Amino acid sequence: MTRTVLVTGGSSGIGRAVAARFAADGAQVYLTGRRPEAVERAAAELGAHGVVADATDPGAAAALAARLTTLDVLVNAAGGLPPTAPAGPCPLADLLASWQANLAQNLLGAVLTTEAVRELLAPGGAVISLGSLGAERRGGAYGAAKAALAAWSSALSAQLAPRGITCNVIAAGYIEGTDFFGGPVPEERRRALIEETHNKRPGTVDDIAATAHFLASPGARHLTGQTLHVNGGAHTTR
Template sequence: MDLGLKGRVVMITGAGMGIGRETALTFAREGARVGIVDIHGDDAEETAAAIREAGGEAIASRCDLTNEEEVKASVGSILAKYGQINVLVNNAGISKDVTLLKMAEADWDLVMDVNVKGTFHCCRAVLPQMKDRKWGRIINLGSRSMFGNPGQTNYTASKMAIVGFSRALSLEQARNGITVNTVAPGFIETEGIKGLPTYPKLREIALSKNPVGFLGEPRDIANTVAFLASEQARYITGTTVFVTGGRFSS
């Protein structure tokens, strides 16, 4: 299937590593031009360099998504280079896991600021020029954790907020040819997850609860995001796509 992404300009947050990096590489293979945005500037540049070395087009910028001015600057750099942003992928997110009674207010605020406010900032910065062109795709990353995991009240709240935000925004922008959807990954074997000291136990638990009998990889999320960004998905908006191997419970 031709996704029709050749020549499109895609902005991806948190694309310096993990799911974001694989998503950026996937779009580049489809012929899209990619703006890599990450709070870790060196990681962002590594992803952009990998795309360019493979013959694609990409630029990188360091950005703290909780800072509206930095978001505007990153968006501005992509627009200055490519003249437009057709697809926005709000992938960046963090977790600060601890039970509620032990949770510092700062841990609540940081997770909500990065995961929710960062999405808000990026959408506000990108939407006007999408609206002018009467075409756009916004894909926000949620999580299976939206259904609740112990020790993740802040993260769960942020990901459930993303679903409601996406649904409301999809209704606001449908008349402008802009679709807004959420992709909710399950347990995905990123390099970051594999590097955790608890990884063997986490993997064992995830496998025991996964109906398909194997765990997801970054490409499973990247391929879903790329499809939702395509013209083939023009009639899909305001929905949440679960990429979990059939697992929903904690």
Template sequence: MDSTTRSVVVSGGGTGIGRAIAARFARQGDRVTILGRRTEVLRATAQEIEGAHPVHAVAVDLSAPEELEQAMDHLPERVDVLVNSAGRRGTPASSETGLKAVADRWRQDFDNNVLPVVLLTEVLLPRLARPGGRVVSISSIAALRGNGAYGAVKAALLAWNHTLAQQLGPDGVTANVVVPGYVAGTEFFGGAPSGDELARRRDQTLIGRVGDPDDIAAAVAFLASPEAGYITGEFLNSNGGALCGR
């Protein structure tokens, strides 16, 4: 790899926001590795988005430590940019009620949204380019305005990122978080929203449209760029004004 080609790892890169991020880096000529649990989805995306270099796909459940350890041989030896986009909603609440159901829901949201980010970052720490490496993780507007366990675990990423930035700063590596508002065209909500729901989401913004995965990819690309080297331990909202100034 020549010294100007960056090695970029994007978790959740098979679909939605992660796919748009991976496609953007691939178009720029970077070497991109995408991670997710579904091999076929990853393979198809890798073929569709490849640029100057083939996109490398690695199927792994990032919430499972043993599986991730086994996948290490398939991940790049040097990582210039790590983007943590993998995350998902818990399965719909069962009819079960009571404390066990509450505990299950919280554990599920934690496993789905915190562990994939923390575990992947942890195993790739020794491979991050020093100086100049970049870690960008995806949280959610729910972290700032609430949404039960999901919002709480997405807020955990903001606190975690502070420690990561402190740890990596002396090595010249930055760690930041992008905080999207509602983004259409992903698998996150399990299907297209109704017209009413889309209008409700649109009306929450100041600029009169809902988010697109490319909006989030643009924010990630900026934080991953050499020009953003003096920004670390921060979060950047991208929500069309649905929530201002936090």
């Protein structure tokens, strides 16, 4: 049976790779993004349904849910580093704006989208959210938002598990092929990020896409409430 998959932030980077992985598997994929041109292009190239939507907008989340009748897999991939706010008259006001922007993009967007489609999730489904190594170290406001995302996801797992729905976070390390840093990473920093890994290579968007596809597979039905670190060993757990 054809699965219905929703990928927020699916017009570029990791989200696009995730959408492509499920589309290649024959799923009916809906992908979202804030830039109409990017959404239209990605949808056309992947054979997916493109929806222009801001995950942090409650109205947009509700309108997105209204387009669906059922949902098997939700991947909350929208997020990233917000643009640096211009300096204002009050440094504390600037600090507050930065934290609010990070929480909105990296936590609240996933919460709003998930709540909007919650009753549409089918038994045997999966909710997968994109976290970050930044939640473990040197993350600042962004890392704090991703840490909160993991805590929320763990609680959500307990709520959805009785319906046979799993809920997990993929905490990505350094991933190339995205616009996360807003431009090319300086070579010295790139080398340092790769050196932190055990396998001495950068992560790829396909590494994350393959992990997301596994988490939505029959083989991962007893895997829920977890944060999976996909970082080549840059951060280890036990």
